[in-house]
Amino acid sequence: MNAAQQEKILRVENLEVVYNDVVLVLKGLSLAAEKGKITALLGANGAGKSTTLKAISGLLEGEDGEVTEGAVVYKDKAIHNTPPDKIVRSGIFQVMEGRRVFEDLTVEENLKCGAYTRPRSEYAGNLDKVYGYFPRLKERRKQLAGYMSGGEQQMLAIGRAIMASPKLLLLDEPSLGLAPLLVEEIFGIIKRFNEQEAVTILLVEQNARAALTIASQGYIMENGRIVLDGAAEELLGNPDVQEFYLGLSHGGERRSYRDVKHYRRRKRWLG
């Protein structure tokens, strides 16, 4: 009975990714996402988080990146180096870093793009669903996406994903550039979407605290490898994580940014 609960819908095994035939960015990365749960992938800028998501969604292809070793296994099938449109059709949808809304299309036209691979019969139902989660999008449905605020654009980016009825949702830094209150609101909606639709989510974040609050599992990566993983509460309580990713010293008070940065650098050299 435990086996069914812990079904891994996605497994990334010893993945190596090279850009432009020379730059090795992922160096044997392994992780897994449990079906129906939120898994957080955390790490500093440049660690290789976005690259990991693109290797899963097939979008590496458009950036001259290539999986040279290892495998991405989704529902027991190897899918790395499959074109992105096929991957979307198989139920994996990536919300890219920086929102990437189509600025000169209206909100509703953006949502239509999210539904591109789905049968027409699903469209109206999914549109209602998106407007249910994000009533603000409904008010602005005729407006050009480019004229919306950063928070609304993030809602639209997630709305497009909902239109695609994904089984596995890859979210790349949804908190990027948003005010704390808005981050809380959006993360609340992500959690609700995950629970109501039983969608598996792989959540990439630099905002470790927000991510671990809604995730059940977490991985921490540095330099193209996983350096730590565990249950979310465990990671939140881990002194190293507190120090390097949550900005707390062992005494529980905030250290200065400069100290943290200094530590981080030293740790990298050692590792």
Added chain:
Amino acid sequence: MEHLLEHIIIGLALGSVYSLVALGFVIIYKATKVVNFAQGELVMVGAYICFAFTVQAGLPFVASFLLTLIFSVILALAIERLALRPLIGEPIISVIMVTIGMSAVLKTLVQLFWGTTKKNFPEVLPDVTVKIGGLPLEIEYIAAFILALLLFVIFSLFFKYSRKGVAMRATAFDQLAAASMGIGIKNIFAMSWCIAAIVSCFGGVIVGVIQDINTDLGHVGLLVFPAVILGGLDSLLGAALGGLFIGVLQKVCEGAAHEYLGLGGFGNVASFLFLVVILMIKPYGLFGTEEIERV
């Protein structure tokens, strides 16, 4: 000016051909950000293929026109597949250079098969004239105008409402983001070339029906360029109106230069002078999208 109305009306008919060519430009630009300098040659190829089917093979006009459409679509797919797809991800300027090379290749091929002398289509439409503003006008001119209008409406609706049309606009804005939606970028590119070939083919056949064709017909691509810039490169309405406007401008200036200055062939010069002025005062054209800047 003596024949002003006549110049305007002939200009509108000529302008509707320009509009179709401009639509072809804009459709490819909208989906792929490529400025296709072989657009005029697609028009020329359409006209010659239709000539081959009607005159050389002796088929009825409607059948040859349909065959010409099919041929144009296959040609566009071949061009996209063989010359342009290998360039996906390369700088846009290389792709543009390829379209310039292609225009020369297409022109040479046509000259190889059909020589450089003028060719005539048979009379396709009945020899009817309609009076507009007291001016007798051959029915071909009116048919050209209506056909261009019809195609414009069809493609406007396509880009506004159809799933594929919206996907094409999304691809034009951000290819990688479009790919992340599951939109097959290669399909979108191929489709935009097909549509551009179809409208060009209409343009070529209209020219053939109205007047003689020769291998200089490809220059229509360059003549239309002011229309496209005027329209703003990515606006269908802009392309259509720009095409009509350039047609009228050309005919009226030509007439005026002839009448008052005794100069011939001033029409083409006028449209390029106009282009320079437009680029100076409004580089996005009158209808094109400006980059949205958020504060």
